[in-house]
Amino acid sequence: MKKCTDKCIEFLTLLISLLRSMLENQSQETVFSTQSFYTTEDPVALHSDGDVVIGGFFPLHYVASKPEYSYNSEPQVTSCSGFDHIAFRWMMTMVFTVDEINRNSSLLPGVKLGYRIMDSCDHVHTSLAVAHTLGPFNIPLVINCLITYFATCSCLTDKHLYPSFLRTVPSDLFQVRGLVKLVTFFGWFWVGTIGATDDYSLYGIQAFSIQFGQQGGCVAFHLTIPTSPTVAEIQKMADKLQRSTARVVVVFAKEVNLLDLFSEVSISRNMTGIQWVVSEAWMAANQLTTPDFHNLLEGTLGFSFPGVSIPGLKEFLLNVRPSPKPGMELVNVFWEEYFGCKLEFERDKSALKKTVCTGLEDLSYRDSSYSDVSQARISYNVYKAVYAVAHALHTFLNCNSTGPTGGLCEMHNSFTTQRSGSSTECIKCPEYFWSDKEKVKCVAGEEEFLSFSDTMGIILVAITLLGFILTTIITIVFHSFRFTPIVKANNSEISFLLLLSLKLCFLCSLVFIGQPSWWTCRLRQAAFGISFVLCLSCLLVKTIVVLLAFQTNVPVSRGRMLFGTFQQRILILCTTAPQICLSTGWVLGAPPFPFRNSNYQIVVECKEPWPPGFYLLLGYIGLLAFACLLLAFFGRKLPDTFNEAKFISFSMLIFWAVWISFIPAYVSSPGKFSVAVEIFAILASSFGLLLCIFVPKCYIILLHPERNIKKGMTGKNPR
Secondary structure (H helix, E strand, O other): OOOHHHHHHHHHHHHHHHHHHHHOOOHHOOOOHHHOOOOOOOOOOOEEEOOOOEEEEEOOOOOOOOOOOOOOOEEEEEEEEEOOHHHHHHHHHHHHHHHHHHHOOOOOOOEEEEEEEEOOOOOHHHHHHHHHOOOOOOOOOOOOEEEOOOOHHHHOOOOOOOOOOEEEEHHHHHHHHHHHHHHHOOOOOOEEEEEEEEEEHHHHHHHHHHHHHOOOOEEEEEHHHHHHHOOHHHHHHHHHHEEEEEEEEEEOHHHHHHHHHHHHHHHHHOOOOOOEEEEEOOOOOOHHHOHHHHHHOOOOOOOOOOOOOOOOOHHHHHHOOOOOOOOOOHHHHHHHHHHHOEEHHHOOHHHHHOOOEOOOOOOHHHOOOOOOOOOOOHHHHOOOOOOHHHHHHHHHHHHHHOOHOOOOOOOOOOOOEEEEEEEEEEEEOOOOOEEOOOOOOEEEEEEEOHHHHHHHHHHHHHHHHHHHHHHHHHHHHHHHOOOOHHHHHOOOOHHHHHHHHHHHHHHHHHHHHOOOOOOHHHHHHHHHHHHHHHHHHHHHHHHHHHHHOOOOOOOOHHHHHHHHHHHHHHHHHHHHHHHHHHHHHHHHHOEEEEEEEEOOOOEEEEOOOOOOHHHHHHHHHHHHHHHHHHHHHHHOOOOOOOOOOHHHHHHHHHHHHHHHHHHHHHHHHHHHHHHHHHHHHHHHHHHHHHHHHHHHHHHHHHHHHOOOOOOHHHOOOOO
């Protein structure tokens, strides 16, 4: 968690410095101030005004004509074609996120975010030309330019070359490492590679080839797909692919680069038998999932970004509507592409024969990649990128607007401000310290643990004392009537030992309450484990005694000789000893210790350096409980007047229900609540044993003494 926090702080520090330099330089007109690059006509943009306007580039079209240049002429925005509905969804996700931030009163209060989003046409020259048109709008940050949601190329990792480049998507270095492990895991050491001419493919294939070679693999061939391949080039690559003996091909290229080649090898040549291992760029590509490519691509392996659900995004996308208002042109283009029509307010003489759109068509009636956000991947990267800008801007404005009386870097509560001369800077508070309410000094953080003064702690202590007192009362009753048949029938010594172990079970829960210390962390789990095993060992012995007492084929004298008092003591010792050894070894070898978890709040807890110790301890308890349940189940049909096996069975069912429910609740509960869950499980199972085993006997002893006779124990005394 600390590493994650440090990475977040590093990310924000870089982003803050970037914002500071850009915002401070706006007055000097240094942001995109190369006026010679402006086009004569601003490109179409989806925009909304705000106090701070964020720029965004998205590849709405994926086919761009090559721009023409002449000496001393301005680069023109290229014409684009091939509308991408998924990219439009990414664009609208940015709009959705900006709107969500503007509605959030705690993030950037009093500041309205705006946006200016344009089509990059998935083309470098177009992106550059469009980027320079942002100059007059004083836009400090550009999504997919300074903060990218999609560029994974490892070439961008170098901070010396790209000091202001940030991204919300992992570098290809991690993906390449995964691809190498994937192919070598399956024993594929003779593979071919396919890539395009862009940096994404070049760097990806290069890194894969190096790491694959280090693992003993060999690259049989490499195909580079040109930007605009001719038919002859496609056929030549298909020939090489078909002739190769390598049946595994690793692909590092975008979906659009592969369509021509795959059409040739799949549709024209019906080529099959190739195992494709692909990068994330087209692992979930829609165009490659058509029936034409099924025979070729069936069984493809690869990696993809994890999918998440963004609350409210689907509803927002389905409520998008076209409009003749300025700034809505890209939405109108999408609408006409989506429904294959022409909007009434966009019609001209050349479009009279096209179907007319009213703008009221229902987007939900058509299945489309645009509205499919069940597993948002790139959309979520866009979402994170916008929030990164918002949080960094929030931090920057806080630190530079409140002066010496305030200004906390509120993205992390361990930051406060320090005034030096005419400047204000954020400083990190020492460990376990937080900023005060005025955000000007560091104060010691409040520690959280399950204390005796908490309401929850008081309730648990009260229940614990109730159980202990009730057990003591039952012990007194049994001692007072120790010479009666119902107490003597099943070895009163075992009954008193069982009552003692139940007292220990109740008392051990008190060790879990209060501030964890050196001795309580070591004692709590060991005391819990040993006391419960002692309790279950006594129950196991009682169950065996009951079964032997009512076995008709075993004489009473022989049963007592086979499993007398001495043998019972030995069995209890043998079943308890392994838990004592396990607990002692755990406490001595890898003892739990007090730990202050300072993730957003200081939670004082017992950290277990060897978690298997706890689960082994629980596992052994479960093993004994299962043995008791199994034996008691065999004795369920004993005479009803003295069917203790039935009560043991019922107590074990309660025990199992409590502890099976405990494990998921314990794992998912944070901080002091996990401790409360374990205490509840201890108390619930202890009460279950106490009430099921001893209360029925106390009922007979105190309220029906006429049944507390020897004949009553054998079922011969009528009720």
